[in-house]
Amino acid sequence: MTVKNKVIVITGASSGIGEASAKLLAQNGAKVVLGARRENRLQAIVKDIEAAGGRAAYAVTDVTKPAEVKHLVQVAQDQFGGLDVIFNNAGIMPTSPISALHTDEWDQMIDINIKGVLNGVAAVMPIFTAQKRGQIITTSSVAGIKSFTGAGVYGATKFAVRNLMEVIRMESAQEGTNIRTVSLYPAAINTELLHTITDKTSKENMDAFYKQVGIAPSAVANVVNFAVDQPEDVNVNEFTIYPTKQA
Ligand code: NDP
Numbered sequence: 001m002t003v004k005n006k007v008i009v010i011t012g013a014s015s016g017i018g019e020a021s022a023k024l025l026a027q028n029g030a031k032v033v034l035g036a037r038r039e040n041r042l043q044a045i046v047k048d049i050e051a052a053g054g055r056a057a058y059a060v061t062d063v064t065k066p067a068e069v070k071h072l073v074q075v076a077q078d079q080f081g082g083l084d085v086i087f088n089n090a091g092i093m094p095t096s097p098i099s100a101l102h103t104d105e106w107d108q109m110i111d112i113n114i115k116g117v118l119n120g121v122a123a124v125m126p127i128f129t130a131q132k133r134g135q136i137i138t139t140s141s142v143a144g145i146k147s148f149t150g151a152g153v154y155g156a157t158k159f160a161v162r163n164l165m166e167v168i169r170m171e172s173a174q175e176g177t178n179i180r181t182v183s184l185y186p187a188a189i190n191t192e193l194l195h196t197i198t199d200k201t202s203k204e205n206m207d208a209f210y211k212q213v214g215i216a217p218s219a220v221a222n223v224v225n226f227a228v229d230q231p232e233d234v235n236v237n238e239f240t241i242y243p244t245k246q247a
Contacts, residue, residue: 002228002229003025003028003029003030003225003228003229004028004029004030005029005030005031006025006030006031006084006085006228007030007031007033007076007077007080007081007082007083007084007085008025008030008031008032008033008076008084008085008086008087008228009032009033009035009072009073009076009083009085009086009087009120009124010022010025010032010033010034010035010086010087010089011035011036011061011063011069011072011086011087011088011089011090011116011120012035012036012063012089012090012091012139013032013034013035013036013042013045013058013089014034014036014037014038014041014042014045015036015038015041015191015192016189016191016192016193016217017089017139017186017189017191017217017220017221018034018036018087018089018090019041019045019217020216020217020218020220020221021087021089021217021220021221021224021225022034022045022049022056023045023048023049023052023054023221024218024221024222024224024225025221025224025225025228026049026052026054026055026056027052027054028225028229029054030055030228031055031056031057031076031079031080032049032054032055032056032057033056033057033058033059033072033075033076033079033080034046034056034057034058034059035058035059035060035061035063035068035069035072035090036060036061036090037060037061037062039058039060042058042060043058045058046058055080057075057076057079057080058075059071059072059075063088063090063112063115063116063117063119063120064111064112064115064116064119065119066119066122066123069116069119069120069122069123070122070123072123073086073123073124073127077127083124083127083128083134084133084134084135085134085135085136085137085228086120086121086123086124086134086135086136086137087137087138087139087224088116088117088120088121088136088137088138088139088161089137089138089139090112090116091112091113091116091139091157091193092108092109092112092113092193092196093109093141093151093154093193093194093196093197094108094109094154094196094197094198094199095150095151095154095197095199095202095206096150096197096198096199096202097149097150097152097199097202098152098153100199102198102199105153105198106153109153109154109157110153110157113154113157113158113160113161114157114160114161117138117161117164118164120136120138121136121164121168124136125179128177128179129175129177129179132176132177132178133178133179133232134178134179134180135179135180135181135182135227135228136165136168136179136180136181136182137181137182137184137224137227137228138161138164138165138181138182138183138184139184139186139220140158140159140161140162140165140183140184140185141154141155141158141185141186141187142185142186142187142240142242143155143158144158144159144161144162144183144185145159145162145185145240150199150202150205161183162183162185165181165182165183165237166181166183166237168181169181169235169237178232180230180232180235180237181235181237182224182227182235182236182237182238182239183237183238183239184220184223184224184239184241185238185239185240185241186219186220186240186241187213187240187241187242187243187246188209188210188213188214188215188243188246189214189215189216189217189219189220189241190210190214190215190216190217191217194206194207194210212245213243213245213246214243215243215244219241219243220241223239223241227239
């Protein structure tokens, strides 16, 4: 089974990497179920996909709320009769030096970038375990494999989900449940992500850097599509995606 006809839940699907992935996967015949908080965006994307001949549904979802993530997964099963893949992609990146003590933002990043992914994992694990098949794709970051100043907490959340994906892969292989995991490590991708930065100096530096090197979210969507397209016995499980110009 390739991308065609797979049922794929995507969080953070209202913009950027999630939106680009939803559109590409739907174009290739997947049935995509979009989750995020901004309903007007989700509605517009579903409309675009359907106008292009694709299949899509959405549910307003805050990934910090386990019941809402479960509901999103239920919508996929109800509308499209199953579940093959979850793409845990929702995230925020309010970077700042640790000494600035933006502790509220530390909490938000932990809640969305780590607990949000755990909520996705918890929602699909019973389904994937029972059917002995499933794929969990998670957007970590290059900040999840190396350290960057300003990204102390952001990077910590992305290192955390990297570990989570690898352990799920190993445990599933041991338990014989055939659950595949994919970690994505994108570098500078031009999306709305920088809007989440409130620290003035961090925002100015990041804006300038992204303007110089940033690439389109389709770069990541292409990799997601490639991972979903693999045969069941192949687990392509880690990808870095750099702009060619980024050192
Ligand atoms: P965007 O800001 O365009 O997309 C982020 C998405 O996450 C939006 O759809 C947003 O939707 C959603 N989101 C945020 N908070 C929540 C929440 N509580 N519940 C549900 N959805 C939420 O940025 P990107 O596309 O760049 O970000 C996608 C992922 O890629 C993130 O995990 C980010 O950390 C990661 N990443 C991005 C890089 C980049 O350079 N752009 C580099 C490396 C990793 P809404 O506000 O409607 O809820």
